[in-house]
Amino acid sequence: MQRSKGVNIKNLSKIYVSHSGNGNFKAVDNISIDIKAGEFVTLLGPSGCGKTTTLRMVAGFEIPTEGDIYLGGDRINDLTPDKRDTSMVFQSYALFPHLNIYDNIAYGLKLKKLSKSEIEEKAKTIIDLVGLKGMETRYPNQLSGGQQQRVALARALVMEPGVLLFDEPLSNLDAKLRVYMRTEIRKIQKKVGITAIYVTHDQSEAMSLSDRIIIMNKGIVEQVGTPKEIYYTPATQFVADFIGTANFINGTIKEINDGKAVIDATGTILTVKYSGSKSVGDECKIVLRPEAMEIGDAGLFKGTVTSSTFMGAFQDYAIKIGEDEIKCENFNPKIKKVYEEGAEVYINFSTDNIHVI
Structure with a gap:
């Protein structure tokens, strides 16, 4: 179903210009990352390390100061978010409260003006995949936090993007549900085979989800590696101290x-x-x-x-x-x-x- 794409980030920087005279702030400082098609990669680091800014530049919500972003080999710097082959799963779910679950999930397909039968087929497939069958007529306020997160995930997946982006999607859930949902997200990602870039400050989340982890600190990349490489052979004291x-x-x-x-x-x-x-x-x-x-x-x-x-x-x-x-x-x-x-x-x-x- 999915046609996942690789992501290549080349010498990417983001500088926020200060208008108060306190000096400019470099949120992301000349980073380069290569993510393979179908890979699950997590950007991990403390608050203010540049991970969310990096994700938002890939999504098109922030404009890079310097550097290039390639999706499937095509440079996407100049494309607006709706023209990029990506979908974002937000921390706040961002569901439409006045639409039922089916209509929330089908919303993007309707904007693409697909036929009714095609919309129904795609929506039904995704609803089954994320375990929401039988809940199609419910509204967001009738669902638990975990169920709402599944709707947000389904709405992103149904668009069949080349890359799925996650902005701390589990931070509003309680601890037990977070563990359950991260297992479900990984299971669905593997089943669909989609490229995923996931942002979190939770090290256990990163360890359990990722093929590779990118540790960021003060706008730079400290280390890129598998969870085992990051844990057993940290490149710097910061990495060793941050993981475990x-x-x-x-x-x-x-x-x-x-x-x-x-x-x-x-x-x-x-x-x-x-x-x-x-x-x-x-x-x-x-x-x-x-x-x-x-x-x-x-x-x-x-x-x-x-x-x-x-x-x-x-x-x-x-x-x-x-x-x-x-x-x-x-x-x-x-x-x-x-x-x-x-x-x-x-x-x-x-x-x-x-x-x-």
């Missing part, structure tokens, strides 16, 4: 040989995989995830427990090592020794579980 929870241990590189580095980390010598650009003598940071550690009565790093909290699936520890405090999640604490605040402990981990930046 990360501990940072200061170190100094003593040797580099055959893809491995010898690092002095607060007096402990570690040999780890390394393919970065630092040299012998440079300072570095070791990224260590809380779940990648075990604590015990002997090990690599000695520290003092500053907090110990039972979280059900794991015991959550904060441990002071020298000047650093690190987080450790010890899973299945029922069958393990639990250390209380003030206890002296040792931290163990496999060097395969650490990453050097």
Whole structure:
């Protein structure tokens, strides 16, 4: 049904000119991104990082200051939003309250002046796909938030766009429904095979939905990669800190040989995989995830427990090592020794579980 298209963003910038004398604001700073046809890509980052501005430039709601946007190989900078082969699913749903579900979904098809039979066929197919069969005559105020979001998704899909754009579509839903709806969105996207660009600040949403994640910060792209690449091999401290929870241990590189580095980390010598650009003598940071550690009565790093909290699936520890405090999640604490605040402990981990930046 869909004829999905790739998206190529070349040296894209957006500068908002200040009229108050406070200086111009560069919301997006010379970014380049290639998205393959049929791929689900998420723009992820904190508020003000430029992700929504980037999405709105692809949609045509914002005009780039510099750079080009290509859709299926065609430059679309000069096309108005209605002339671009895209559909947007908004955060606010943007449904027509005076139209029933069927008419909301069929609205765009009627504007295209398709025949009644063609409209009915396309609308019925999409209504079945998103699980709204039997609700066609209801109005938006008679639906739950999740059902309204399905209508918004159906209305975008029925236009058979080359690219589907999502602007934080689940932020108005409660936590449980968000998890359910993100699963449904991914399932529908895969079934239809459409290219999707999704904006969120929710890292778990990005991890569960995406083929690739684009991490943005202050208008630039910090890293592009699969969820596993972003999590296990973050390119920068910002990425490591933004995705999940990360501990940072200061170190100094003593040797580099055959893809491995010898690092002095607060007096402990570690040999780890390394393919970065630092040299012998440079300072570095070791990224260590809380779940990648075990604590015990002997090990690599000695520290003092500053907090110990039972979280059900794991015991959550904060441990002071020298000047650093690190987080450790010890899973299945029922069958393990639990250390209380003030206890002296040792931290163990496999060097395969650490990453050097």
